[in-house]
Amino acid sequence: MAELTASDRILCALDTTDPDKATSLATQLRGAVGGVKLGLEFFGACGPQGFAEVAKAGMPIFLDLKLHDIPHTVAQAIHALMPLRPMIMTIHSGGGAPMMKAAAEAATQAAEKIGCPRPIIVGVTILTSLDEQDIAAVGLTTPVEAQVVRMARLAQDSGLDGVVCSPFEISAIRAACGPDFKLVVPGIRPQGSAKGDQKRIMTPDQAVSLGADYIVIGRPITQAADPVAAARQIAGEVNKA
Numbered sequence: 222m223a224e225l226t227a228s229d230r231i232l233c234a235l236d237t238t239d240p241d242k243a244t245s246l247a248t249q250l251r252g253a254v255g256g257v258k259l260g261l262e263f264f265g266a267c268g269p270q271g272f273a274e275v276a277k278a279g280m281p282i283f284l285d286l287k288l289h290d291i292p293h294t295v296a297q298a299i300h301a302l303m304p305l306r307p308m309i310m311t312i313h314s315g316g317g318a319p320m321m322k323a324a325a326e327a328a329t330q331a332a333e334k335i336g337c338p339r340p341i342i343v344g345v346t347i348l349t350s351l352d353e354q355d356i357a358a359v360g361l362t363t364p365v366e367a368q369v370v371r372m373a374r375l376a377q378d379s380g381l382d383g384v385v386c387s388p389f390e391i392s393a394i395r396a397a398c399g400p401d402f403k404l405v406v407p408g409i410r411p412q413g414s415a416k417g418d419q420k421r422i423m424t425p426d427q428a429v430s431l432g433a434d435y436i437v438i439g440r441p442i443t444q445a446a447d448p449v450a451a452a453r454q455i456a457g458e459v460n461k462a
C-alpha cells in the first residue's frame with residue numbers, strides 16, 4: 222500500500238448538528254485532509270440520511286459511534302450500519318473480548334454480503350479527555366499507559382484492526398502490537414490552539430512522528446476562520462517533522 226501523505230493522515234471531526242455545514246466542510250476539505258469523522262453529535266441529529274448526504278462529497282468517512290453493548294447488540298448494529306460503507310468504525314474496547322470478536326465477525330460478514338471492503342474497526346481505549354486523576358476516580362488503578370496497552374492487545378487478539386488512543390500511548394502500543402496495527406489518535410492540538418475539554422494532548426507533528434496512522438482533529442480546523450488553510454498548515458507541520 223502507498224505511504225500515506227501528511228494530509229491523508231488527518232481525519233477532521235465534523236462535530237455539528239447541521240447537515241449543510243458538515244457537507245460544505247467535507248466538500249471544502251477534499252484534498253486537504255484524508256477523511257472526515259461523523260460522530261454522536263452529527264449522527265444523533267442527522268442519522269444515516271445525513272451520513273449519506275455528507276458521503277456525496279466523496280470523502281472517506283470515519284463513523285464514530287463508539288458502540289458499547291452486549292455482543293449480539295453490537296454485531297446487529299454493525300450489520301445495520303455497514304450499508305453506509307464507512308472507512309473506519311469505532312467500538313469500545315471496554316466492552317471486552319466477546320463483544321470485540323462479535324463486532325469483527327459482523328463487519329467481515331456484512332462486507333462480504335454487501336460486496337465492499339471491510340471497514341477498519343478500531344477499539345476506543347481510554348478517552349483523551351481523561352487524565353490520571355479522572356481515571357483513578359472510576360476505579361482504574363493501573364497506570365494509563367499500561368491500561369491502554371492491555372486494551373490494545375485484547376483488541377488485537379479479538380480481531381480488531383487497531384485502536385483509538387492518546388498520543389502518549391502510541392510508542393508503547395506500537396511495541397506491543399506491531400507496525401500494522403492501526404493507531405487512530407485524537408487529542409491533537411496544533412501549537413497555540415485551545416485545549417477545550419482535551420487533557421492528554423500533543424501537536425500533530427509529535428503524534429505522527431511517534432507513529433500515529435491517523436490523527437483526529439476537530440475544532441482547531443472546523444472553528445478556524447479558514448478551515449482549509451488550517452488543515453493545510455497542520456499538514457505542513459507534519460511534513461516538516
Ligand SMILES: O=C(O)c1cc(=O)[nH]c(=O)n1[C@@H]1O[C@H](COP(=O)(O)O)[C@@H](O)[C@H]1O
Binds near residue numbers: 386
Ligand atoms: O473516538 C474518538 O474519535 C475520540 C476518542 C478520544 O479518546 N478522544 C476524542 O477526542 N475522540 C474524538 O475526537 C474528536 C476530537 O475533536 P477536537 O477535540 O475538536 O479536536 C471528537 O470528535 C471526539 O469525539
